[in-house]
Amino acid sequence: MLIHTTRFSDIDVAEDMVMRFPDGLIGFEERRRFALITRGNSPFRWLQSLDDPGIAFVVTDPLMFVPGYSVSPDEDTVAGLEAASPADLRYLAIAVVPRDPSQTSLNLQAPIAVNHARGIARQIVTMNPEHPLKYYVFQQRADAPKRED
């Protein structure tokens, strides 16, 4: 399927990389179809709106940066994504990439839950205080405590 984008001009996207967002993203409710575009071996991928060539998000698997990252989706979320069990879902964190990329943050509070088998996704909100809205992914120190107790 050929899609038109601002960044890549026209690109060919495999149908199985197209995802429906029945509710859009929070604040972007009208954008219902996105393509997930992988860039070689990079953990950073594009989530390109198929409705608006000018809208694209940088997304990544939070497990690549936050070992053990987990979300407990409620039954309604699992059912809404046409999944039989929470184990069928994967998660993508949306990145905010500022002018200084070393200050890039991942939104761990409101990840995108994806059922790849069904090509359907939804942004969900977790209330887990260990999942901040801004996780500064390149500012984490190996010797720093994981969290303040």
Add this chain to the structure above:
Amino acid sequence: MLVLTRRTGQSIIIGDGIEVVVSQVKGSGDQAQVRLGIVAPRGVRVLRREVFDAIVEENRLASAAVEAPMEKLDELRDRM
């Protein structure tokens, strides 16, 4: 804006199947707090306003990613 007065234990119904129950009221004046119970159908998102606003703003900031320097991100990642 529609404004209604309710007592503890009373509720209001919004559309099909959304119910907001006043479960507790405490304090007064600026310190007043209302505890609400919410019943909503599957798929209806219920969030505190400030949480919703913060996520909308974060998504808005993220949506401008068409200019993001992806190669630089990959470099930073490789240095971790």
